[in-house]
Amino acid sequence: xxxxxxxxxxxxxxxxxxxxxxxxxxxxxxxxxxxxxxxxxxxxxxxxxxxxxxxxxxxxxxxxxxxxxxxxxxxxxxxxxxxxxxxxx
Ligand SMILES: [Zn+2]
Numbered sequence: 001x002x003x004x005x006x007x008x009x010x011x012x013x014x015x016x017x018x019x020x021x022x023x024x025x026x027x028x029x030x031x032x033x034x035x036x037x038x039x040x041x042x043x044x045x046x047x048x049x050x051x052x053x054x055x056x057x058x059x060x061x062x063x064x065x066x067x068x069x070x071x072x073x074x075x076x077x078x079x080x081x082x083x084x085x086x087x088x089x
Contacts, residue, residue, distance in 0.1 A: 006019040006021060009025065009026070011032050012026045012036060013027050013028075013032035013036040013039075014028065016028055
């Protein structure tokens with residue numbers, strides 16, 4: 001079976017309709033394909049930078065959280081010690 005089917009699609013870059021023989025094509029031209037590719041690469045870069053910033057913020061926050069947790073633990077331990085130190089009459 002020869003493929004005589006032409007599918008009308010909308011270019012994902014310029015939104016212009018175009019006809020294609022395959023359903024896989026997303027762009028009307030090589031120019032649109034490479035433009036979209038560049039945009040996608042930029043988005044990936046931005047996302048990566050955002051992820052790194054998010055990780056950095058979390059890394060800064062984590063030690064404080066640990067300290068807070070430890071200090072609460074220390075306070076509880078101190079209270080238990082104090083309670084134990086109350087002379088029993
Ligand atoms: Zn296009």
